[in-house]
Amino acid sequence: MSVRCDGGLIRLEGPCPVEEAETLAALLLAHPGAGVEWSGCTGMHTALVQVLLRLRPPLHGSCGDPFAARWLAPLLAPSDDG
Template sequence: MPIRFEDRTARFEGACTVEEAIPLAEWLGAAEAPRLDLGGCTALHTALLQVLLAAGAPVAVPPEDAFLKEWVMPVLGKRPP
């Protein structure tokens, strides 16, 4: 599974597809103070981006992928250091 849900953190790994949108939305709705680890994410489907934007959960670990770092992180409201 491209997204692992661990306690308060959702860890994104590899190519995260549209199939993950509903489980992510459900987890974000149920988790208390959820955090996102996008460090291992190499591709993020736009449905997942929409879920993340709606949830407003903080990104604890920004993606290492150059495209995601440059184009997705600013949209999520945080630019990695």
């Protein structure tokens, strides 16, 4: 499985296809405040990107998907105005 809950972290591992978006959203909603460890993610479907942008969980590590690491990580970084 590419999306799984491991204690207080939700891990994204390997390729994360569209089918995993619902699982990711359900886990984030069931575990408020849970972080997402995405270092092991090698590919992320845009549906998962939308879940992350909407729910804005704390992210741990650097995303293994080069596109997400370059373009998504800065959008999800904690803001300095909060």
